[in-house]
Amino acid sequence: MENQIQEVVKEDVFLTEYSGMTLIAKADEVIKINGNRVAILDKSSKSVKERHRIELAFLAFVFSLRGERISVGLRLNGELRLMYPNTDKIPLILSEIKKSFSSTFPPEPSFSYTCKNCPFHTDCINFAIKNGDITMINGIGEGRKRALKKAGFLKVDDVAKSDPRAISKYTGVDLKEAKRIVKQAESISTSKWFSINEFTLPTSEFEYFFDVEKGEDKIYLLGVLLKEKSDNQYRYFILDDYWENAWKGFIDFVNIHPKAPIYHYDVFDRDVIRKFGNLSKMNVKELSARLVDLYKLIVRSFILPVRFYSLKDVARTTGFNWRTGSFSGYEAMKALSMWRESKNPDILSKIVTYNEDDCRALMTVKTRLERAQMNF
Ligand code: SF4
Known part of the structure; x- marks a missing residue:
């Protein structure tokens, strides 16, 4: 018989006391399948990883202490899998965590x-x-x-x-x-910053800086900053179930200057253009040829004082700061899905500010690269 999902509760938190600790387990969603409750963890991953099994085992452990009959499952890139994790090692993990928290020395990070x-x-x-x-x-x-x-x-x-x-x-x-x-x-x-390989940047009177936020479900925010002679204009486009008009708006905007380079960071933004190009049956070859991946350029040509070569860490070495403080890409992803449900303008405003600053951070990094190029 096919599984019947009967009820969905967004995000749920479960608390219990154990060995002098308060354990807090969080599920992204609790659903009912054929009348049985199932707590789900959402992960954007292609396969089940060790860390997923540990998280699920912890969740199952908390349910067993609470005496609740709730199954656990993983949703990997939208695909649901019921799991049967082994909880035997959880007491040992918890006792190590307890030791760390009671020590006067904080645990060392392991990045x-x-x-x-x-x-x-x-x-x-x-x-x-x-x-x-x-x-x-x-x-x-x-x-x-x-x-x-x-x-x-x-x-x-x-x-x-x-x-x-x-x-x-x-x-x-x-x-x-x-x-x-x-x-x-x-x-x-x-x-x-240390230069290790020569590189060239395109020269153009006009430039675009492009960054995508993706929600947990199929919702995208495409942000673009257009740098013109004396002015910059930022626009964003939300691609939801009805994405056609927003996609057309994005294409029109980036084609105001049809030869201008479009700077972005890492492969995801390129993939999104390809995805909507396919969906709209639009030829995006010329558009894709204008994309300049600053991440690729940086890791090939520089050694920088950062642990991670993320846009955040790289831009911060230039003194750039986000107006949204420590708000992260992960939080933006959650917030975009929340906005989809609630249409709360404050949530959208935060995501848009965050995305605009991502685009500005790209522009700052590109300016810094230009300086490095001149000194090479
Ligand atoms: S940032 Fe990394 S090292 Fe630090 S607690 Fe989180 S996972 Fe561990």
Whole structure:
């Protein structure tokens, strides 16, 4: 028999006491399937990862302590899967967490790409900078950190002053990668940008800066800043179930100057243009040829004083700050879906301000790259 989803409750929080701690588990959605409640975690991932299993096991553990019969499931890129996680290791994990929280020393960060959506991101980065923690060096994860610490490289400065051959020997990376790690450490130590490869930027009287926000469901906000001689104009377009007019508005806007480059950051924005090009059966070849990916250019040509080469971190090295403070891309994604439901203008205003600043951050980074180009 086909599964029947009968009821949906958006976001739910479950609390319980355990071993002197208050456990708080959060589900993105609680639904009813054939009369049984199922707590769902939404993840934008192609496959089930270890961290998903741990989160689900924690959720299931909290339900068992509360004596509730709720199943758990994952929604991966919109596709629902019921899961049966093993909760045996959760007491051990909780006792380690308890130890960390009761220690007078905060736990050391262990950076990975998942950090960008973590609420402690800024705290962890600040902690790592203050302590010269070697995981601040892009390319140093938990394993390499352990190996380097064992060999006496305790701080970023130790790595910055080291011989790459020693880094290669202790971490097992090849010499090329070891040289990059040492240069990366030097960049963090001195807060300097280092050019490593020549590059060229297009020259044009007019320029566009483009950034997309995506909601958890199929809603997109396409933001574009047009830089003209003495003026900048920002426009945004919301592509929802009825996306045709907004898409046309976007195309018209970026074609005011049909030869002007369109700067963006990483592959996602390009994919969105391709997606709506396909949906609208519009040929976006010429438009795509105008896209200039600043992320690709930066990682090929520079070593920067950042842990992550995200637009946020890179733009902040130029002194750029977002008016929305620590509001993140992840929060913008959640907020866009919330706005879709509520149509609350305050929520939209925050997302738009955030997106406009993303576009301005791109413009600032591009200006900084121009300066570097001149000095190369
Ligand atoms: S930001 Fe800090 S707390 Fe969050 S996942 Fe990364 S290292 Fe862990």
